[in-house]
Amino acid sequence: MKPTTAISRRLIIYLGITLPLLWILTAIISAVAVMHEINEAGDTQMSQLAQRLLHTPINLNSSQYSALPSIPKPQRGLIDAKESGYAIWYKGKLINADETGQSIPYQPDYQGFINQGYWWQSHAWRIFYLNSPQQQLKVAVSFSMHERLQTVLRAVWSQLAVSILALPLLLWLIAWSVRRGTQPLQTLAQTLYHREPHSITPLSNIAPTEILPIINALNDLFQRIEQSRARELRFTADAAHELRSPLAALKVQTEVLALTSLNDAQQQRVRSIEHSIDRTTRLVDQLLTLSRLDPLTELPHTEAVNWTDITNDAIESVCLLARERHCRILRQFNTDAATVLPICGDHTLLTILIRNLLDNAIRYSPEHSIINLTLNTNSISITNPCNDIASENLKRLRERFFRPAGQESSGSGLGLSIVDGIAQLHWLQMELDIVKIKKYKNETINFQVKLQQKAS
Template sequence: MSGDAGRRPQSLQRRLLLAVLVAAPLLWAITVGVATDSAQTEVDEMFDSELIRLAGTVHGALSGMAAKGELTEIELKPPAEGGTGAAELEDMGLAAWDGDGRPLLYDEQGARLPWRRDASGFVDLQVDGIAWRVYYQQAADGRWSVAAAQRQEERDELIWGLLSGQLAPWLLMLPALLLALAWASRRALEPVRRIAGDLEGRDADSLRPLPLDETPSELRPIVGSMNALFERIEAARQRERRFTADAAHELRTPLALLRAQWDVARNSSDPGERAHAEGRLEAGIARMDRLVSQMLALSRVEAAEGLPQRRPVDWVPIVGQVMSDTLPLAERRRIELGCDWPEPPAQPLPLDGDPALLEILLRNLVDNATRYAPEGGSVTVVFEPDALRVENDGPPLAPELLQRLGERFRRPEGQAESGSGLGVSIVQRIAVLHGLEMRYGARADGTGVVARVGRVATGPAEHRGHRDAR
């Protein structure tokens, strides 16, 4: 067994949990990235504004000193111990220089900042291996320049302090979230387990539909498809049972007659009696062959959910084959076969369908018309642009007989020709598969028997035979 064949598929619940385990850290990382960028922007904006204000304050002080002529070097000393509160002075730096780069004002950290003659605005520097954010501002007359600086580390600490306060609780809640998702997914998949339990508890003959009332909307298409499948299986089983019962019923009598005729032919010493028995035996075999063929054809068309193939139908070869197949019977009964085609450019019943099934349909119609027509009469296939008709010269059918046309294994009484009583059922089913309807009636003058298959029903004296032969 290959690895793929031996690997059991994962459950939906496990797939959901794995998806969460993968998606949660990924989304967390994306959230951290976005939050970090946003916090970095806000912190930079806040501290940069403070550096600008500090540099402006120093400029103001230097301007006052210059006006009094007191512009000298000033070193800022840190306050006494404990006088800074919670501030960390080593994270800030302040310095000022004259136009020649001589220090004018500086504190302990500012003394390390480099003088830059033309520097203006924010500059990121590395001083003694420490990253600084420095704001340079030049005097309008170029007499001095001021630099206010802050360690980048101070900003990073603030950013991560803000983020850790938000992310730590989320990380601590992740296991609880996964447990909650596991419970929720198990509850959400309960209808699936209920359906599986219902199906597992059934016996092989139970095809009752699954209930849709309590089925979630996401599962209704699947449950509906399963119920439709159950219906098709039940219909197929009913057809099989009906076919088996019909076959057992209809074959019992012919088989008994064949056995009796065989016993007569085998044991009789009278040549005439033996010849008569052999003739009856041959006729019985022919009837048996026709019955089996018709039953198989009916079983085939009844089992069809739709047409196995659909293409434009050419009626010429179909009619030729049907006439050739029916010719021996027509010659024996001295029936004249004919076909009337519509005048060009009209086409004979344009149709997309299955030519093989339509050949069966036409063969049954012509065969029935030939068997039940008076000897020496005629059978005509008439094509119209929207229908086809099969007519013979027989007497019009009685209303009570029209009502029962299409019943299986039922044939009119007093018939000398053999038959199975299935031909009309076969024709009806094939017509339904092609979206057609079938009607029976007489000619316009009230004579003969007409079987009409087409899209549009006409004629007040016709009887509709559009009964689904399922």
């Protein structure tokens, strides 16, 4: 399934697109409103100027244009001499006009506002015509529509300049707020990422209301997993316990049978039965060990490890098997015993770990082999002769119940799984390797298990 875009990223993208669009829409609405206000103010001032011109005394007998008294600039408001013009007609004859007003067309039958050209054209004008009560005198005042547009743009820019400059900061604040708001989700993800695989401890419900359903669902899932796992472990433990009693009885009966007078064929069958019972008993013991080991996510109590005592106990527990197969265990300290792989752990579990490794080494080595147990400052290794193992099988040896094809020795395929589980609890790393040693023309193949601390 292809992963979707992160929620925080989508929120940032949506808000990053929506806000500028809203800002543009606001700017357009503001520009329309400002243009309406400026047009009303400009039209009002044009009509007031026309009224003032209409009531200004003019020498109508002069053959030349009479000079009108100048209108002070503060009284013109939006109207400026370069942007406006005026013209006065008497009985249809132009009697007074400024330079711009001389180009104003005469409209004898029109009174009011009229636009000449379009607002985006630089030569467009808005003209206001006003007649005297006797209809003999006509006044026209013009104003540049392009200049009025520039006034609108300046007014809009003065309002929006701060917003434009603040837009990057606003977008950054949005991104920061979104990331801050989704921080509980990231915290939850990190908590789950760093969680131990077997941990079913409920998650803390101290979280925003929106995340509580997820946390509650996860806690419910953890609880159901724990219940299911507990049922499986109970079944395994109960089954293993129930099997131990009949197996012990069968073992006793077989030993008694072996003491009776039997021919060679019958003795061979009895030994085969004993071998099967031993294998089944060993499988039951390993299942019991797994049933105790699987629920553990951490060691209940630890102490400084004494590898001398641990290896002594482990060697003692497999010495009978070693004698049966005529194998010899050679323990070698390459450092002082007190400095061997200094860790804190559980003595019983580590004894099981070394015992299982030695047990596997003895069972899967040819008879009369030497098993090397080497203890170093940073590692412990067990090496034994073996047949060559394919690399794909070597990777699967940790899997439960996996046994490579062609194995002559009996086994259940659980030994290395138990070792790996105990090693994980002690933060140890188990490395499996095939070591080939050439001596003269002969080549010996050794299987090596190496234990060392995980890199922090």
